[in-house]
Amino acid sequence: MRPTILNPLFAEVTALKGVGPALVRQLARLKLARVVDLAFHLPAMVVERVAVDRVDESLVGRPISVVLTPVRHDSGGPRSPLRVRATDAGGQWLDLVFFGQSGAWARSKLPLHQPRRITGKLDRYGQSLQISHPDIAAPGDPPAGALREPVYPLTEGLPNKRLATLVGEALARLPDLPEWIEPSVLARHDWPGWRAALLAAHALEGEVPAKDRLAYDELLANQLALLLVRRDTRARKGRALPGDGRLTATLQKTLPFALTGAQARTIAEIQGDMAQASPMLRLLQGDVGAGKTLVALFAMLTAVESGAQAALLAPTEILARQHLATLTKVAAGLPIRIAALTGRDRKAGGAKQRNDLLDDLAMGRIDILIGTHAIFQEDVVYHDLGLVVVDEQHRFGVAQRLLLTEKARVPPHLLAMTATPIPRSLQLTNFGEMDASRLDELPPGRTPVETRVMAIDRLEEVVAALARHLAGGGQAYWVCPLVEGSEDGDEAAAAFRAAMLKGAFAGLTASGEPVGVGLVHGRMKPAEKDAAMADFAAARTGLLVATTVIEVGVDVPNATLMIVEAAERFGLAQLHQLRGRVGRGSQRSVCLLLRGGELSETAKARLKLMRETNDGFRIAEEDLRLRGAGEILGTRQSGEAAFRFADPERTARLVAMAHDDARLLLDRDGGLASARGAAARNLLYLFERDAGVALLRSG
Numbered sequence: 078m079r080p081t082i083l084n085p086l087f088a089e090v091t092a093l094k095g096v097g098p099a100l101v102r103q104l105a106r107l108k109l110a111r112v113v114d115l116a117f118h119l120p121a122m123v124v125e126r127v128a129v130d131r132v133d134e135s136l137v138g139r140p141i142s143v144v145l146t147p148v149r150h151d152s153g154g155p156r157s158p159l160r161v162r163a164t165d166a167g168g169q170w171l172d173l174v175f176f177g178q179s180g181a182w183a184r185s186k187l188p189l190h191q192p193r194r195i196t197g198k199l200d201r202y203g204q205s206l207q208i209s210h211p212d213i214a215a216p217g218d219p220p221a222g223a224l225r226e227p228v229y230p231l232t233e234g235l236p237n238k239r240l241a242t243l244v245g246e247a248l249a250r251l252p253d254l255p256e257w258i259e260p261s262v263l264a265r266h267d268w269p270g271w272r273a274a275l276l277a278a279h280a281l282e283g284e285v286p287a288k289d290r291l292a293y294d295e296l297l298a299n300q301l302a303l304l305l306v307r308r309d310t311r312a313r314k315g316r317a318l319p320g321d322g323r324l325t326a327t328l329q330k331t332l333p334f335a336l337t338g339a340q341a342r343t344i345a346e347i348q349g350d351m352a353q354a355s356p357m358l359r360l361l362q363g364d365v366g367a368g369k370t371l372v373a374l375f376a377m378l379t380a381v382e383s384g385a386q387a388a389l390l391a392p393t394e395i396l397a398r399q400h401l402a403t404l405t406k407v408a409a410g411l412p413i414r415i416a417a418l419t420g421r422d423r424k425a426g427g428a429k430q431r432n433d434l435l436d437d438l439a440m441g442r443i444d445i446l447i448g449t450h451a452i453f454q455e456d457v458v459y460h461d462l463g464l465v466v467v468d469e470q471h472r473f474g475v476a477q478r479l480l481l482t483e484k485a486r487v488p489p490h491l492l493a494m495t496a497t498p499i500p501r502s503l504q505l506t507n508f509g510e511m512d513a514s515r516l517d518e519l520p521p522g523r524t525p526v527e528t529r530v531m532a533i534d535r536l537e538e539v540v541a542a543l544a545r546h547l548a549g550g551g552q553a554y555w556v557c558p559l560v561e562g563s564e565d566g567d568e569a570a571a572a573f574r575a576a577m578l579k580g581a582f583a584g585l586t587a588s589g590e591p592v593g594v595g596l597v598h599g600r601m602k603p604a605e606k607d608a609a610m611a612d613f614a615a616a617r618t619g620l621l622v623a624t625t626v627i628e629v630g631v632d633v634p635n636a637t638l639m640i641v642e643a644a645e646r647f648g649l650a651q652l653h654q655l656r657g658r659v660g661r662g663s664q665r666s667v668c669l670l671l672r673g674g675e676l677s678e679t680a681k682a683r684l685k686l687m688r689e690t691n692d693g694f695r696i697a698e699e700d701l702r703l704r705g706a707g708e709i710l711g712t713r714q715s716g717e718a719a720f721r722f723a724d725p726e727r728t729a730r731l732v733a734m735a736h737d738d739a740r741l742l743l744d745r746d747g748g749l750a751s752a753r754g755a756a757a758r759n760l761l762y763l764f765e766r767d768a769g770v771a772l773l774r775s776g
C-alpha cells in the first residue's frame with residue numbers, strides 16, 4: 078500500500094479549492110487528474126518582465142512593469158474597446174486597452190491622476206503605444222514577484238493564471254519526504270532536496286540543478302524497479318536447458334554459409350544462460366540484416382534438444398508468416414515440427430485447424446510455435462514451454478515482457494531481439510533488467526546501401542528511374558508515410574500512389590507484360606496482405622507500394638531499390654529500418670529519400686545524416702536527441718511508463734549513475750528496510766513504479 082505521507086499528493090484534483098466538473102475536464106485534457114500531476118506539470122518557459130521608470134519605443138514587444146498615472150478615460154463602444162490613457166514619470170503617454178470592460182470598472186480600477194503599477198506586454202498600435210489587459214497593482218507593490226511568471230503548457234479555456242494558482246496549491250501540499258539520495262551524491266552535484274527542487278523547477282530559479290535532481294529521482298525509481306524485477310526473475314527457479322547439440326550440430330552442417338563470429342559468440346552467450354536454472358533475460362541487439370533469426374533458431378533448437386518447447390513472438394502477421402517460411406526451410410532436415418498461430422486463424426474459418434494445432438501444442442507434438450500475440454492467448458496451452466523469443470522487442474514494454482513468461486509451469490528463458498540499435502542510456506532505462514548481447518557484424522558479402530535525397534517535385538525523374546530499374550528485372554519498394562491520425566488516410570495515400578504507378582508501368586517489360594504493382598497497408602485483410610507479400614517475395618510483382626507495415630524484418634534479397642516518400646516525416650530510426658529492407662543480397666542497393674519542398678533546418682540535418690551514415694547506433698543516438706525515447710522504442714502510444722522529468726539529454730547524463738546507485742542500495746539493503754530504504758519506497762510510489770515494491774514484498 079502507498080505510504081500515507083503521499084496520500085495528499087495522490088488525491089484527485091477535486092480536492093483542491095474550487096475545482097468543479099468543468100475544470101476537471103479541462104485538466105483531464107492535460108492529463109492532470111491528481112494533485113501529483115499538477116505538482117509535476119512543469120512550466121514550459123518563464124516570461125520575464127522588465128521593471129522600468131520610463132516607457133519608450135525600444136521596449137515594444139516586451140512584457141514590462143511600470144508605474145503610470147491615468148489621465149483620461151475613453152469608455153469605448155460596442156465596437157471599440159475601453160481605453161485609459163496614462164503617462165509615465167517623464168510624461169510619455171500610452172493607452173491601456175480593455176475589451177469588454179465598462180467605464181465604471183475603469184473609474185474604480187484606474188481612477189484619474191492616481192498612479193498604479195501596470196504590468197503587461199508593450200505593443201504599438203498605429204502611432205501610439207499600448208498595453209492590452211495589463212495587471213494593475215498599487216504603485217508601491219514591488220514588481221519582483223510578478224517579474225518572472227512561469228508559463229504552463231495550457232489547454233483551451235484554461236488561462237495560465239488559473240493553472241498557475243492550481244499548481245501553487247498542489248505545491249503547497251508537497252510533503253517533506255525523507256531523503257532517498259545518498260548525501261555524498263547530493264553534495265557532489267549541489268542538488269537541493271526533493272521538495273525544494275520541485276519548487277525551484279516551477280519558479281524556474283536555479284532550475285538546472287533542480288531539474289537534474291528530479292530527472293535523477295525518476296531514473297533512480299525506474300532503475301530500482303527494473304532491478305527488483307530482475308532480482309525477482311532470477312530468484313525464481315527456472316529450468317536448465319543445456320541442450321545436447323544433436324539438432325544444432327546438424328543445422329550447422331547443413332547451413333549454406335558459416336556463422337559470423339558475432340553469431341557464434343552470441344549463440345554461446347545464450348546457451349550459457351540457458352544452461353543455468355535461473356531464467357535467462359537477454360536482449361539481443363543487431364542491426365537490420367545482422368542475422369538475428371538464425372541466432373534465435375539456435376536458441377530454440379537448444380530448448381527443443383532439452384525436451385522443451387520454444388515460442389517465437391513476432392510483432393506482425395506478415396513477419397510471423399515470414400519466420401515460419403524461413404525457419405521451415407532452414408530446418409527442413411531436422412526432426413522437429415514448427416507451426417504458426419496468428420490472430421486470424423480463428424476468423425478465417427480455420428476453427429478445426431486451429432483446434433488441432435492447439436491439441437498438438439498441448440500434447441508436445443509441436444516443438445516451435447511462431448506467431449503474433451495470439452500465441453499467448455488464454456486458450457493456448459503449452460506442453461512444456463521452456464524458451465520465449467520476442468522478435469523486434471522495441472514494440473513490447475517491460476510489463477508485456479513479464480506477462481509473456483506466465484504461460485509456462487516454470488519461468489521460461491526469455492530472449493528479446495531488436496534491430497533498433499539502442500543507445501546505452503535507453504538500454505538501461507528500458508531494458509535495465511536484462512543482460513545484453515550485440516550482433517555487431519554483418520554477414521559477409523553485403524554492399525552498403527547508397528542513400529540519396531531528392532525533392533518530390535522531381536517525381537517524374539524518379540518514376541523514370543524506377544521504370545528503368547523494373548524493366549531490368551529489379552524489384553523495389555515504395556513506402557508512403559502514415560497520414561497523421563487517420564488510417565483511412567494512409568490507405569488512400571498508398572492506394573493513390575499504387576494506382577498512379579500501375580498506370581506508369583503498364584506495358585513496360587520486354588515481353589510486353591505490365592510490371593506487377595503490389596499494395597500493402599494496415600487496413601487490408603491479413604490474407605490480402607500475405608498474398609501481396611508472397612507475390613512480391615516470388616517476384617510476381619516488381620514493385621511493392623506500402624505503408625510502414627513493411628518496416629520490420631521483411632526479407633526479399635532481390636529488392637534493391639527503396640523509395641521513401643515524404644521521408645522527413647519519418648523518424649531516423651524508422652528510416653534506417655526501412656533502408657535495411659534493401660542491401661540484403663550481393664547487388665548494389667539504393668535508398669532514395671523523397672522530401673517535401675520546404676524543410677526545417679533540423680529536417681535537412683536529419684536527412685543529411687541518413688545520407689552520410691549506415692551506422693545504426695549513430696542514427697539512434699541522433700534520433701534520441703531529436704525526437705525522444707518514445708520514437709525510437711515505438712512506445713509513444715503503447716502506454717509504457719513515460720518519463721516526466723528525464724528528457725533524453727538528462728537521461729544520457731544521469732542514467733548510468735542512477736543504475737549504479739540503485740544497485741548499491743539494493744546490495745546493501747535488499748529489502749529496502751533501512752531508513753534510506755524506506756525513503757526509496759516512497760520514491761517508487763511517487764513515480765508509480767510500485768510494481769517494484771510488490772515484488773519486494775512477495776520476494
Ligand code: ADP
Pocket residue numbers: 334335336337340363364365366367368369370371496520521630632661
Ligand atoms: P535480421 O537480423 O535483420 O533479423 P535476418 O535474420 O533476417 O536479419 O538475416 C538477414 C539475411 O542474412 C537472411 O537472408 C539470412 O539468411 C542471412 N544470413 C544470416 N546469417 C548469415 C551468415 N552467417 N552468412 C550469410 N548470410 C546470413
Ligand code: MG
Pocket residue numbers: 369370468496630
Ligand atoms: Mg529480423
